[in-house]
Amino acid sequence: MVVIIAIADFVTGYELTLAILYFVPLFLTTWRCGVLQGLVIAVFAVAAALVSDVLSGHGYSHPFFRWWDGLIKLFTWSMFVLLLARLKTALERSDERFVTVLDGLDAFVYVVDLEDGKLLFANRSCRSFFGDPGRAEQFESDWQPPPDEAFSRDRLLDPLGAPSEGVTAELQDTARGRSYMVHARAIRWVNGRLVRLQIATDITARRQSELRARFRQGQMETQTRLIMIGEMASTLAHELNQPLAAIANYNRGALRRLKASGFDASEVLDSLEKSAVQAERAGRIIHRVRRLVRKRAPERSACSVYELVDRVCAMLEPDIVKARIELNVHVAQSLPHVDADGVLIEQALLNLCRNAIESMRSVTYAHRELKISAEPLGGESIELKVADTGPGVPAEVAESRQELFFTTRQQGSGIGLHVCRSVMEAHGTRMSVHPQPGGGTAFSFVLPRWRT
Structure with missing residues (x-):
């Protein structure tokens, strides 16, 4: 030349x-x-x-x-x-x-010709795992779905035939029992031809870890359900004891009057009516506990705070009398109704009060006081508070007590306060914990007013 x-x-x-x-x-x-x-x-x-x-x-x-x-x-x-x-x-x-x-990447990086499927490049990880194949189909044949379908030409190219942004899919290697997260996109090769660049990351360990986590979660949920069943049985036994005992007493009184000569029919009728009232109360208790343990969204309605607290106090009366606790209720009957699920809020109040009663067993009878109060906040919401005069809750334990299975009592299940927190979250609010100036703890939460 x-x-x-x-x-x-x-x-x-x-x-x-x-x-x-x-x-x-x-x-x-x-x-x-x-x-x-x-x-x-x-x-x-x-x-x-x-x-x-x-x-x-x-x-x-x-x-x-x-x-x-x-x-x-x-x-x-x-x-x-x-x-x-x-x-x-x-x-x-x-x-x-x-x-x-x-070559330093753990992921498999390789380039395949879009026309004939020839393997143009493979990094070290790809070659060491799959060998040195001449065509990608030699190691992709057992992948599901097949890469040729998951990353077809139509998906990698736009309507004008230019490379698009790419496609990501999870593929299963049935022959090796592996899972890959594969990202593919079309690029121009050194000779100007369109090729498919693929980056396959082995996610088998992550998927196995997720399966183990789901299995452990399932075990935890099973254990939680078993504990909840035990808690429900304990609650039913405790709360049904009072109406069943009353029914038995009324029935025995009615029998004695019937066996006696010259009985007064009005007295027998009065005993039977009282027995029927207690039977209805037992039915409401079963229905309330059943609704509580069932997973459902809150059924909001206009609820009277005064009536909610009154029902809770009636259910707590035997415990309060037995523990010799002074009960102070500061709830005005004229308070506006709240927008809430009455059954769930009633159960939350019941749990808070029972925890308060348990916490005061270590103090003398003279200092045992349970306070239940409700006050309006700015005209838009109502704050309910349950306070006790027990030993109090340390700052580092206050929040932990609301976690599932956390308890400071030897015989406690650690569910009561967790249920309360779940009820509050379902209502879009949260439960606050405050130490009392003279000793003890106050739990409070806020509910919105009912708007017609």
Whole structure:
């Protein structure tokens, strides 16, 4: 090529120099063969250019100028060869660094030709795990769904045929029992062809961990349900004891009167009516506990705070009398109704009061006082508070007591306050804990007013 250019330069004469064309063989030789061969061609090109210049009859005012022109060409072309060699080395090193980075990844990175499925590139992780296949289908054949369907050409290219943003899918390797999160997108390869770049991350360990976590969660829920059943049975036994005992007493009284001669029918009727009232109360208790343990959304309605507290006090009366506790209720009958599920709020109040009663067993009878109060807050909501005069709750324990299974009592189940917190969250509010100035603890929560 150098000789051809030199002959063409001779034919055109010194009026039209073709020196720029010598860069073509210099570039090709240096890029393909190396810097040494490029420098040899540079020297040969300078010699050919000098010979062509001499034969063309180009005269100079001094012979030195001809050699000076040759030296300038030699310097220029040599610098071109050296810079081109450095550029090629830099590109090669950049490519090596890029491949080194890809080989350092734990994910499988590989490139597949969109036309024939040929594997054009695979990083070290991919080669070490799957071997060195020539085609991607050799190790993708057991993947479900098949990558050719999950990452079809229509999904990787936009309507104009240009690469889109890419597709991510989870694939299962049925042969190896592995799970992969695969991201694929279409790119232009070095030769300009469209290829599919895929990055597959092995998520088998994460999926197994999630399965174990779900299994443990299932065990925990089963245990929770069993404890809740036990708690429900205990609550039923405790609360049904009073109406059942009253029914038995009324029935025995009615029998004694019936067996006696000259009984008063009105007295027998009064005993039977009282017995029926207690039976209805027992039915309401069963219905309330049943609704409480059933998972459901709150059934909000207009609830009278005074009636809620009154029913709770009636259910607490045997415990309060037995524990010799002074009960102080500060709830005005004229308080506005609240927007709440009466059954759930009633149970929450019941749990708070029973916890308060339990907490005061360690103090003397003279200092046992249970306070239940309700006050309006700004005309938009009502604050209900249950306070006791027990030993109090340390600051670091106050919040933990609302966690499931956390309890400070030896025989406690750790469910009562957790149920209260769940009830409050279902109503869009939260329960607050405050230490009492003279000792004891106050639990409070806020409910919105009922709006017609």
